[in-house]
Amino acid sequence: xxxxxxxxxxxxxxxxxxxxxxxxxxxxxxxxxxxxxxxxxxxxxxxxxxxxxxxxxxxxxxxxxxxxxxxxxxxxxxxxxxxxxxxxxxxxxxxxxxxxxxxxxxxxxxxxxxxxxxxxxxxxxxxxxxxxxxxxxxxxxxxxxxxxxxxxxxxxxxxxxxxxxxxxxxxxxxxxxxxxxxxxxxxxxxxxxxxxxxxxxxxxxxxxxxxxxxxxxxxxxxxxxxxxxxxxxxxxxxxxxxxxxxxxxxxxxxxxxxxxxxxxxxxxxxxxxxxxxxxxxxxxxxxxxxxxxxxxxxxxxxxxxxxxxxxxxxxxxxxxxxxxxxxxxxxxxxxxxxxxxxxxxxxxxxxxxxxxxxxxxxxxxxxxxxxxxxxxxxxxxxxxxxxxxxxxxxxxxxxxxxxxxxxxxxxxxxxxxxxxxxxxxxxxxxxxxxxxxxxxxxxxxxxxxxxx
Amino acid sequence: xxxxxxxxxxxxxxxxxxxxxxxxxxxxxxxxxxxxxxxxxxxxxxxxxxxxxxxxxxxxxxxxxxxxxxxxxxxxxxxxxxxxxxxxxxxxxxxxxxxxxxxxxxxxxxxxxxxxxxxxxxxxxxxxxxxxxxxxxxxxxxxxxxxxxxxxxxxxxxxxxxxxxxxxxxxxxxxxxxxxxxxxxxxxxxxxxxxxxxxxxxxxxxxxxxxxxxxxxxxxxxxxxxxxxxxxxxxxxxxxxxxxxxxxxxxxxxxxxxxxxxxxxxxxxxxxxxxxxxxxxxxxxxxxxxxxxxxxxxxxxxxxxxxxxxxxx
Numbered sequence: 163x164x165x166x167x168x169x170x171x172x173x174x175x176x177x178x179x180x181x182x183x184x185x186x187x188x189x190x191x192x193x194x195x196x197x198x199x200x201x202x203x204x205x206x207x208x209x210x211x212x213x214x215x216x217x218x219x220x221x222x223x224x225x226x227x228x229x230x231x232x233x234x235x236x237x238x239x240x241x242x243x244x245x246x247x248x249x250x251x252x253x254x255x256x257x258x259x260x261x262x263x264x265x266x267x268x269x270x271x272x273x274x275x276x277x278x279x280x281x282x283x284x285x286x287x288x289x290x291x292x293x294x295x296x297x298x299x300x301x302x303x304x305x306x307x308x309x310x311x312x313x314x315x316x317x318x319x320x321x322x323x324x325x326x327x328x329x330x331x332x333x334x335x336x337x338x339x340x341x342x343x344x345x346x347x348x349x350x351x352x353x354x355x356x357x358x359x360x361x362x363x364x365x366x367x368x369x370x371x372x373x374x375x376x377x378x379x380x381x382x383x384x385x386x387x388x389x390x391x392x393x394x395x396x397x398x399x400x401x402x403x404x405x406x407x408x409x410x411x412x413x414x415x416x417x418x419x420x421x422x423x424x425x426x427x428x429x430x431x432x433x434x435x436x437x438x439x440x441x442x443x444x445x446x447x448x449x450x451x452x453x454x455x456x457x458x459x460x461x462x463x464x465x466x467x468x469x470x471x472x473x474x475x476x477x478x479x480x481x482x483x484x485x486x487x488x489x490x491x492x493x494x495x496x497x498x499x500x501x502x503x504x505x506x507x508x509x510x511x512x513x514x515x516x517x518x519x520x521x522x523x524x525x526x527x528x529x530x531x532x533x534x535x536x537x538x539x540x541x542x543x544x545x546x547x548x549x550x551x552x553x554x555x556x557x558x559x560x561x562x563x564x565x566x567x568x569x570x571x572x573x574x575x576x577x578x579x580x581x582x583x584x585x586x587x588x589x590x591x592x593x594x595x596x597x598x599x600x601x602x603x604x605x606x607x608x609x610x611x612x613x614x
Numbered sequence: 615x616x617x618x619x620x621x622x623x624x625x626x627x628x629x630x631x632x633x634x635x636x637x638x639x640x641x642x643x644x645x646x647x648x649x650x651x652x653x654x655x656x657x658x659x660x661x662x663x664x665x666x667x668x669x670x671x672x673x674x675x676x677x678x679x680x681x682x683x684x685x686x687x688x689x690x691x692x693x694x695x696x697x698x699x700x701x702x703x704x705x706x707x708x709x710x711x712x713x714x715x716x717x718x719x720x721x722x723x724x725x726x727x728x729x730x731x732x733x734x735x736x737x738x739x740x741x742x743x744x745x746x747x748x749x750x751x752x753x754x755x756x757x758x759x760x761x762x763x764x765x766x767x768x769x770x771x772x773x774x775x776x777x778x779x780x781x782x783x784x785x786x787x788x789x790x791x792x793x794x795x796x797x798x799x800x801x802x803x804x805x806x807x808x809x810x811x812x813x814x815x816x817x818x819x820x821x822x823x824x825x826x827x828x829x830x831x832x833x834x835x836x837x838x839x840x841x842x843x844x845x846x847x848x849x850x851x852x853x854x855x856x857x858x859x860x861x862x863x864x865x866x867x868x869x870x871x872x873x874x875x876x877x878x879x880x881x882x883x884x885x886x887x888x889x890x891x892x893x894x895x896x897x898x899x900x901x902x903x904x905x906x907x908x909x910x911x912x913x914x915x916x917x918x919x920x921x922x923x924x925x926x927x
Contacts, residue, residue: 194783245869249679249889256680278680366766375782377870429765560891574782594862599893600676602685 193199205235206496207261209251209484211243216514223510227503234496244558247256248274251409251484255279260484264498268305268478269549269556271314272608275600282311291502298505299543302478302519305551314480317505321542322475323447324466328459330441334358346466349416356425359441369425371432371443372417374573377559377566380417382475383444383465384569387413389547390469395590396470396550400605403590404605407583409449413580414572416468421575428574432493436460447542450534462534464542476546477557478519481505552605553598553604564589648807669848673898674877678891691899701900703875704883705907707788711879712856714792715910719852720845723800727807728833741808748801756865759794763866787872791863798862799855810844811837850915857908860885 213218217240224238239261241247248270254260257280265275274280295303298316306314326343336358346352360369371380393409396402420426427435436443437456439580443449444465453460464474481501483489505509508518509529517539525530530536554560565586572582597604603612639757650893673691677684694703730740747755762769763780780790819835824903836917860881863872871878888897 245890252679252892256682275680278682279808375873376868427766428779430767431764475692554891558890563886563890567871567875570870574779574873576782576874599676599896600682601889602676602683 164550171518174285189402190523192571201245203233204381204492205497206263206493206500206502208236208238208497208500208561209247209261209264210238210240211265212246212514213240213243213287214446214448215455216448216516219511219514220600222384223578224503225509226507226510227500230355230503231499233387234499234501236496240587240614247344248558248600252279255484255486256486257395257475258364258412258485262486262493263501264482264484265479266482267315267557268302268314270559271306271308271480271482271556272558273553273559273595273598273600274553276308276311276313278600279485280313281485281489283315284498287310287498288312288315290504291499293502293614297521299519299521300544301363302480304537306480316499316504316519317481318366318508318511318519319478319543319546320516320607321538321546322379322444322465323448323449323462323542324464325436325443325445325453327436327439327441327461328461330359330362330439333362333536334441334555342461346464346468347470349419349468349612352466352468353419353423353425353504356420356442360475362441363439366427367438368427368430368435368440369442370420371430371440371445372420372426372573373432373444375570377570378562379444380569380573381562381566383417384410385549386473386475386547387469387553388417390467390471392471392483396552396605400594401498404589405588405590407580407587410586411580414468414582417573418575418579421573426469426508434473447515447517447538451513458538460534462538464538464545466543472541473547474542474545474546476548479516480519512539554593554596554605564593669898670902673902675895676893677895677898679892679894681894684895687895691703691748692903694896695900695903700878700883701880701903704878704880704902707876707878707879708857708859710788711791711795711859712853714749714857715859716849716852717794718792718796718804720848722796723803723807723848724841724845726800726804727811730808731811744804745799745801750798752798753865754862755794755798756862758865759790759797759862760868763790766891781866782873784873784876787867787876791859791866791877794862794866795856795859799852803852806848807841807920808846810841814840822847846915846919850912853906853911857904857911888895 190500208224212221220240221238224236227234229234241250245550246267247277251260251264251266252274255599260526271280276282299319302316302319303312306312306316328337328341331337331343332341336343336355343355346355356369363369372383388410391406391409391412392407393413395406397404421428429525432440432446433449435453436445437453437458450462464472467473483494483497486494506519508520508523509526510525512529512532512535515535516523517535518529524539549555549561552561555562568577568585568589571577572579577585594605598608600607616923637724671691674686674688675689695876720924724734726744730737730744733740750758760781760877763771765771765779765782767778770780778786780786812906814837818840819832824837858881863879864885871882878898883898884901884904885899887893
């Protein structure tokens, strides 16, 4: 009987050899082969979540860094924002396979177990690379500090904006002498603007893109208007929910009225509708490069202060050091260098629509010339409305997941605003009593530093 | 080696030689087939048995995603799960989905198979059209139907001449997921039915025709009874798969729980607990609850089949 030229043992060892070679190959890809190939001595693995209009901007900045620092090879990875990003980051840090540097929303820092999943910044290294606390927005800098250590180096503040098309608003006679939209300071003012703009539209076009059914946007818009009414969430001791259901109802009624009166079409793709001729859209400032690229004549303001006090929803991108058991050495220093470069080159970053956390940028003529950034940057930074600083809050966190859908139900009219407000309060009560799975303590215990 | 020829009746005395010969027999059998099944057993052990045992252990702890500070807490997670209204709520959504989708799949797959079986012209095209959606990834299907169900510019409303907000109202949200799933997965059951149809002896139809049975009577009295076994299989496979519904709903509702949280399925809630709230222990416990439910369904089916076989004897 003819035998094949390869017996079982040979076959197994050949397959085994291939597997080993393959895994070495992959390992090499992940540990420094490309750094060696580029002739660089240090390799920095950097994860970020910028996939929108700001994504290309970040890639360009990393390329600029590479040119200036040929000794540091940056291996950057862009991952999908939201759950997928934070899950991967947490698991990488837990499994000791964390990148050297990554981006995180500041609101997620308290829940991301500083000290366990995150390492603190080395202030000596940051100073060496020219990062000084005095150059940063003090509110943002302080939000990055946990137990006296800096865990989140602020890059920017990003806000929800009210974008308006100048062509439609001009036809409706809404713009002032400078070609800007006057700020609406009451709900009546605001709906009068919408009503006037609607007259210019064709059938089927919506007046305002509101993301009425999106759980994240719904929650963010709520946060902004609720703060305009001066509403709070928890007492200082984090033992009681101080959520004001009357104020919340007022906000929910306001949001729902856009749908009820037909200014917003639920389910319409908001940004695309804006480009196609809708006069208003409420979107994050990361849409600036997208809209600008389409050559639309538009302006952008913070969300209108319809309840009197200006406030628009804000979060902040910051740089963090995911936990590595053996953090230190050249890669760690490279991570500090890269982060310092990014935060200081804030004018380039602001091109992506975000408001820089680095204050000297506001003296940079190139930055001041950016439109529509110069229309919204200062007022947005002066009146940020942020989620409560608590372990379950932050971009796409547990709070947004639980409470966002309740706001969305009210927006689209399937739940009454007052009922939704009570529902929101009970969710807050439930979450406040829940223990943080990372350390087994409730928010109150964490605040007081007591053990479980 | 005469022992191997002795019938394995179980009546033979258990002597040392018998044990030895059994071992020898096993050894030779293993030589023949063992090496072929070993990779399966190794992979099954590594990727099924080990994770299941580990998951069971985790479900008895308060493990978080970092794996630090894990304490053994006994049945606390299960106690909490029984009080957690979102567990019951999301379980109901998975069951509701199953109740809607399974009968639809059986009926539509059978109809499609009958069409593809009887049609003579462009047979391959029909088969391709019916089966092709099954090859798409769930993300594609979710996004596709998200577009189709859009209220103002979606094709569904355009074709029907209505303006139903399918995805954003509670009453139609689950129906939208069911329709997308039906379109996506019915091709698999269609194939099973098509194969089974080809096995029904043709003379039965000829005899019925001679006896004056019309087309509908032939389908009802010959085709459907002859497909009973395959219908049982389709039902079982679809129930087991539908209880685990997850990806298409998550994509269509962009990781949200749907209008008034009406499409949050059990697997989605498990994911939220494990990977948004980082409660790995609790997520393991609730996934074990689903495991037990699915195992009960599978065992129940086996028991029914056995009863039926005994009846047949």
